[in-house]
Amino acid sequence: MSRKIRYGMVGGGRGAFIGAVHRIAAAMDQQIELVCGAFSSDPERSKASGADLHLPPGRCYGTFEEMIKAEAQLPAGERMDFIAIVTPNHMHFPPAKMALEYGFHVLSDKPATFDLAQAKALAKLVKKTGLLYGLTHNYTGYPLVKEARNMVATGKLGKIRKVVVEYPQGWLATRLEINGQKQAFWRTDPKKSGAGGCVGDIGTHAENLAEYITGLQIKELAADATTFVKGRKLDDDINVLLRFNNGAKGVLHASQICIGEENNLNIRVYGEKGSLEWHQKEPNSMLLKWPNDPMQIYRAANGYLSDVAKAAGRTPPAHPEGYLEGFANIYKAFINHIRAVEDGRKLKAGDFALDYPKIEDGVRGMAFIEAVVKSSKGNAKWTKLDC
Secondary structure: OOOOEEEEEEOOOOOOOHHHHHHHHHHOOOOEEEEEEEOOOOHHHHHHHHHHOOOOHHHEOOOHHHHHHHHHHOOOOOOOOEEEEOOOHHHOHHHHHHHHHOOOEEEEOOOOOOOHHHHHHHHHHHHHHOOOEEEOOHHHHOHHHHHHHHHHHOOOOOOEEEEEEEEEOOOOOOOHHHHOOHHHHHHOOHHHHOOOOHHHHHHHHHHHHHHHHHOOOEEEEEEEEEOOOOOOOOOOEEEEEEEEOOOOEEEEEEEOOOOOOOOOOEEEEEEOOOEEEEEOOOOOEEEEEOOOOOOEEEEOOOOOOOHHHHHOOOOOOOOOOOHHHHHHHHHHHHHHHHHHHHHOOOOOOOOHHHOOOEHHHHHHHHHHHHHHHHHHHOOOOOEEOOO
């Protein structure tokens, strides 16, 4: 497949935040081309947004339904290969479902769907069609996160005993949504965000990071979800105890009312032989701690890293890279998988092209959200994940 992979975008028009992030990430490796889009629920705004991006007027669609139907009618050498969904949560499932039904691969922002039932239905459709579905849990794209995963998988830390993961923010410490702030407005609206506020927005990132690095699955949890800001309809703080499928225990904390905190995602993983620690605010460093040896600091882009971590890096040592490049690595793996499918190549386990979050991760994320909500309503009762 000796051409750029073509994609269409759903959402991400004027005034949006995450759409621009996706477009930058997709363009970073010069392997992907934006050819069309339905950028807003307002048809005129959608077409104006497409014009901003210098797309041909005929490929700037008023609705995602119009886009998918029209693109499916184009010759194979012109139509999009996949859609990128960058809408609020309630609009993740409809375009994903329709795209798969019309033969297009899907890459979606997280969480996968509005609720768990939709996620399970989508998983069945992905399996039925044989098409690819990816989810942009972008933190799994960081080089040292991949190094951490490799260290656990190769047994360097021994059997994992405890996981501590947290994601505090402070931007919703006041009722920002009543002032017309677009990002706050839909994230705190249960009709658009779903059953969870903070838990769905950033709690799922913490959940996904813990499972990705350790290779374990959360079996059950006990959660205390709180809405601290008066008048808010969804949770803005969660504290969760975790039980993993290998017997390990964990603590997950996510909050959007921690004044002074930015995107302070961090994780500590403790095994029988050693432990590791990684902070998103200092993404190019990872701490390794041992019982009888000095602490080590692993740095991104160095020759001592595993092949998988080196494959995820783009810059020489000490040149900072992180959020955008992490997103770009999800896109890179996803479109490399598309190329392999189109070329009829079978990929081996461990191939970079397989290293991106898939529909199974999406189902687990939705099961996590619903388990947290259910557990908290039951006074932090231990609750199994339904997946």
